[in-house]
Amino acid sequence: MLTSKLPKVGTTIFTQMSALAAEHGAINLSQGFPDFPAPERLRQALGKAAMAGRNQYPPMSGLPELREAVARQIQRFRDVVVDPVNEITIVPGATEGIFCAITAVVKTGDEVILLDPAYDSYAPAVALSGGLPVHVPLGGTGFKPDWGRIEAAITARTRLIVINSPHNPSGSVFTQADMKQLDHLAGHYDLLVCSDEVYEFLVFDDQRHYSVLEFPALRERSFAHFSFGKTFGVTGWKTGYCVAPPALTQELRKIHQYVAFVGVTPVQAALAQFMDEYPDYPATLAGFYQQKRDLFCQGLAASRFRFTPSTGSYFQVLDYSDITDTPDTRLCEQWTREIGVASIPMSVFYQEPPKKQQLRFCFAKADDTLQEAARRLCKI
Numbered sequence: 001m002l003t004s005k006l007p008k009v010g011t012t013i014f015t016q017m018s019a020l021a022a023e024h025g026a027i028n029l030s031q032g033f034p035d036f037p038a039p040e041r042l043r044q045a046l047g048k049a050a051m052a053g054r055n056q057y058p059p060m061s062g063l064p065e066l067r068e069a070v071a072r073q074i075q076r077f078r079d080v081v082v083d084p085v086n087e088i089t090i091v092p093g094a095t096e097g098i099f100c101a102i103t104a105v106v107k108t109g110d111e112v113i114l115l116d117p118a119y120d121s122y123a124p125a126v127a128l129s130g131g132l133p134v135h136v137p138l139g140g141t142g143f144k145p146d147w148g149r150i151e152a153a154i155t156a157r158t159r160l161i162v163i164n165s166p167h168n169p170s171g172s173v174f175t176q177a178d179m180k181q182l183d184h185l186a187g188h189y190d191l192l193v194c195s196d197e198v199y200e201f202l203v204f205d206d207q208r209h210y211s212v213l214e215f216p217a218l219r220e221r222s223f224a225h226f227s228f229g230k231t232f233g234v235t236g237w238k239t240g241y242c243v244a245p246p247a248l249t250q251e252l253r254k255i256h257q258y259v260a261f262v263g264v265t266p267v268q269a270a271l272a273q274f275m276d277e278y279p280d281y282p283a284t285l286a287g288f289y290q291q292k293r294d295l296f297c298q299g300l301a302a303s304r305f306r307f308t309p310s311t312g313s314y315f316q317v318l319d320y321s322d323i324t325d326t327p328d329t330r331l332c333e334q335w336t337r338e339i340g341v342a343s344i345p346m347s348v349f350y351q352e353p354p355k356k357q358q359l360r361f362c363f364a365k366a367d368d369t370l371q372e373a374a375r376r377l378c379k380i
């Protein structure tokens with residue numbers, strides 16, 4: 001008889017809600033992807049790369065020109081020098097990079113601290129490695145890390161902590177003080193860090209995103225994960241990269257070469273060309289997405305939802321406790337069918353969901369889509 005290695009895992013909520021939205025012709029603010037086109041030059045570069053014959057396996061760690069473009073981007077935006085040969089690995093999506101990093105370092109019985117609400121791919125990767133996820137909630141309404149509580153969860157078996165800033169689903173961003181706390185705890189307890197930074201450029205209201213790469217001691221014990229899909233609006237291209245010191249990179253690549261082996265060649269060539277031509281493109285993202293956040297939030301001003309505007313990522317959490325006490329998983333489906341707006345229930349991001357009534361909405365959508373969605377949500 002087959003016993004599942006992941007008995008509690010079904011099809012992800014993102015797949016389910018997008019399918020339900022399509023079935024009912026609802027506005028899909030559930031899954032995190034843009035509904036507007038990626039930069040034309042980037043799309044042209046992909047066609048050109050394929051037509052120029054760049055269609056066979058790239059090197060296992062990624063095309064050198066793309067790794068060099070990534071190193072230049074990190075230097076330009078963070079003034080940090082990264083070795084493209086030994087510290088950068090191009091992966092088919094940050095999800096694969098995160099899976100490989102966790103698998104590379106977590107052994108049977110190791111404990112891994114996850115901060116709930118957490119992106120759904122972390123816990124299964126820990127479980128498949130024989131590790132034990134230890135869930136620590138982010139605190140209060142602001143979804144801030146409670147470092148006292150995190151420290152209290154550390155034991156002699158704790159091997160790794162997974163962080164995610166800017167944060168999906170809450171939109172919160174670690175402050176410099178948070179990063180210093182992490183630096184201190186990781187050093188003091190000799191922990192490794194898996195830092196999911198896929199929304200690094202989506203930070204609003206003149207705040208700043210801090211990467212583990214900017215803290216020298218922390219960088220030495222961290223895998224930092226990024227997604228071209230999020231930065232360049234091409235989530236379907238499933239391409240990202242992991243930056244880690246050489247010894248960690250070596251271990252990550254041992255897994256990556258047998259999970260996916262490589263990423264997609266013409267996609268990598270196109271990204272390298274675009275990054276070379278438009279090195280300042282990422283600097284446009286904060287303003288672009290902040291305008292969308294503001295449009296969505298202004299549209300909801302007259303609604304019965306309670307919310308604090310998101311400070312990062314492209315997600316907005318709305319509290320519906322003034323409207324109904326229907327559980328969020330049921331309400332998501334109901335409103336997709338009846339109101340015509342699909343969202344994601346916040347409870348799915350927790351091991352033990354708090355008694356809160358919250359939904360997550362993606363605002364990486366065309367302005368008129370956001371306005372129409374807000375109009376429908378105001379009618380509730």
Ligand SMILES: Cc1ncc(COP(=O)(O)O)c(C=O)c1O
Pocket residue numbers: 032092093094095096119164167168196198226227228229230235238239240
């Ligand atoms: C927090 C977080 N990490 C990782 C990913 C996955 O990125 P990729 O599509 O590059 O695998 C996502 C995608 O939604 C995400 O929200």
